[in-house]
Amino acid sequence: MTNVKVSINPCTELAIPLKSGAHPWLQLKSSYLRDIAWVIFSPNLIGTTLGAYTDAGKTLWGSAESRLGIAQTLKELDSDQTYHTYEPRPRMRLGHYFESLLRDLLVLPEFQKASHTKYLASNIQVVEGKTTVGEIDFLVGHPPQHTLHIEAAVKFYLLPRDCPNADNPLSWVGPNTRDRLGLKLAHLEQKQLALLEKQPRARQLASVYSESGSDKKIESAFYVKGMLFIHWSSPVQRPKRANRNLLMGHWLHQKDYITLTEHLRREAQNHFLIPLNKNDWMSSYYWNSATLNGQATIAEPSHNTVPKMFSHFFQQLNGEWCEGRILVVPDHWPESNAPSRII
Template sequence: MTEPKVANLPTTDLSHIFCGNQTEIWLRFKNSAVNDLAWVIFSPDLVEKELGNSVSAGKTLWGLPDSQQAVIHWLTKLDENISLRGLPDRYTLTIKQSPQRLGVYFEQLIAFALQSLPAVKTNRPALLAQNIQINEDGITAGEFDFLLQDQQNQLLHVEAAVKFFLLPQKASLPYDPMHWLGPNAKDKLGLKIDHLLAKQLTLFQRSKAARKKALQLNGNPTSCEAQSQYLVKGMFFIHWSALIAQPAIANAECLMGHWIHEKELKNLIEANKTSQYFTVSLLKKTEWLTGNGVNNPLTAFDLPSPSAIPYMLELTHQPEHSFADDVHTEKKTSRLMVVNNYWPEINSPSRMI
């Protein structure tokens, strides 16, 4: 892994944190759901393409990179379709599928792509079943996120997850996955990967009931085995004044953002409120994948209440030499995760003994 290249900077300087730009495939389209779909397909994996005996499912699911132009053509046609029939909508998830459940929306987008992508041009597998719970001897053995059948009638089991992990400022081993925590500090990247490898991806091998169910769903089985793969997307966050760091199992091209304590945020916004080149927008949970593309600047006076923490902000930078209505302008964006003032402590200091 290369050495970090970002130095510590004054605590109100935003200029160093802009790394993304509007040319990414998942920011090209008019419809937000199409952008989200493109993000699911084209955004870089969060972790390495090989973990244990399993590999990332990206190439298997979408045929990338060979099918890239075919997939982009499909997304473009979808974006031009006013009805967008069947495409999951980030803003209309049912009550049962709470808008706070970003993972539900993520899986809906995967399922839509697996059912709608032109199979001939992309060589994608067929979706047999989704979210199938496996019970064995009265005990839940696990669940298949996705059970698929490839062009050769082989079974494929895919576990999918969208995750966001932060590196605490005082972490002594930034390359250790156990030091990367979720907004809920009980969640750890190391524990997630251990569970993925030991439990989720071994379900077919561990459970006779799982094998029986899978073969029942496979109309033309040529093998009693199934290949298990993973699709893990998301973003890693470092403190916004910290040096760049990644966990050892990170995909070198993974998406990265910054995090900040709530008490630091007001000072940051106030220090940049007069700048015509920076805007800060609040994102709803289901906007975390590709943002909202809305220029609705946030001020220190309309920050969410502490009960809304953690929340995500989208920061946009317009180069000083450009004009706001210049379609050729390359705007740059970044993500800022806001956590409570005592994170990564699990409990408020007032309740700690």
Template sequence: MHPFKHQCVRDLAWALGSPPLVSGEAGGCVWPEQRWFAHILAQARPWLQSVDAQPAELQQLLQVQKDRRLGRYFETLWFYWLQQHPRYQVLARNLQLVIDGETRGEIDFMVYDLAQKKTLHLELAVKFYLGEGDTRSMSNWYGPNRHDRMDLKVAHLRERQSVISHDPGVRQHLQQLGLQVDECRVILKGRLYYPWRFGGGVPGGQPIAPSGSAQGHLDGGWLTLEQFDKAFEAGDKFDLLIDRGWLSETPLSDVGKLYSKTEVISLVSAGKCRVPLHLKAHKPQQSAVFVFLTDM
């Protein structure tokens, strides 16, 4: 049984405790490893239980958010945790860096760490990438709409977003606001979807992770409609993750309807569901797996 009753609290726990897609250090900026997130989640569990008992404040915060993109939702979950934590003081959120009428960029969070007596610059992102071809290269990992590529996103975070405070003009601007960056952290989470023969439990070899990705990252598989028809049996069931279930898992008790393979194919063929389509596959006597149905 899942420990939390409410989806928003399950998503909050996922945002805090799930493994990163990339970890290590670059440009003097730390990309935390999984043990850091696991420690956060372990410490937060009693608090999460209290939020689950009275979720109205979190639900209200999420409902009034005008930007419905998943990335903003992810940021808001982290903001909710940061602003209640006795160790941290949120100094700025989504800080637009407008200097002499020119927008230089944006800082996701400026947070004062009372324990270390340091000001932290936090950059957050949540991404879902599908790998094709030589999956060892980040350049072969695409977002569902293919306009987003893993290597470009990681490079942007490493070479632009995380080091933006190194720019003399930005540094001076922050000082005028009474801010100074002492340390930077990048939090990049999500899931990597491997070609189905690797990522979906079908025999065919071991998945080859992109170079530079973190060990233990979350994964799934992707396939075309034709491959989907061949890969699954008539008795398999599917949860359509259209506006939920991207972050934490949704318990079956909360799923309104599970679809058969035939129903999924009919919905896509009739244009009632568009690809790429995010699914959770439930095969008898097997663990559920996240699946992307696409026309790649």
């Protein structure tokens, strides 16, 4: 077993308080509405522009006052049991689920009114001859006579242990090691966001749906959410171009998960490790002291050939409950990539 020094309360320094007003999804009971709120209010993964392209969030959700209105709307909807029938979350690729939630936001009248936007189209295939040269994720109308092309994604990246270049986005690796933050940023800037500039067919298709008309420029912007993970024995580090306020968690190898669970059972009280399915990775589950009844305190170790995420709920000395995230990866990660292909 890897010799890892275990702190008194491991994997806790990146957790967020469950009553945090900055994270409205934590107060919602419906998993569907929690995910909707996470799509809106979770910190952006990217903290800078990408060349000439900017983040679409401010255009979509408007001012702080507009966001407060959206948060209040979500609270009101959460009291309607209709929205609780969306559980459990659908079984589809996480990226597709993220896009479907964003599409719901752009279509629902409650959110169109709050954000002053109009859904125009999504997932427009751009085909030249018999070759698909790209896809337009979203086209959104925004007054006055303005159209926004949005490329959306949800991404999770890990920093390998003892990596000497943590500030380099290429050092941050996806659960599938062929995916790296630096590669995603370059692909967004140079291909996805530049699609309308480089492909006449893409411009033509966008103009058909656009309220601006063919004589108006359609702006492109990105909308990227997600989390970054550091090894559970490493100091907190972030790459260049990342949002300084982004959500972060810890990762560890499967063999070290056994060490963690043994430590928590022996040394710590009021700690809960709850396994998450892939489409629970965004907003996890609603949690308060009442939900402790009947829950297994700490999930047992199991042999996984793909990464497995856990919500780590725990109570601080002041009585406040918090949630952290732990991503457990196979012992061979990142040297071997094969078992991660299905993610």
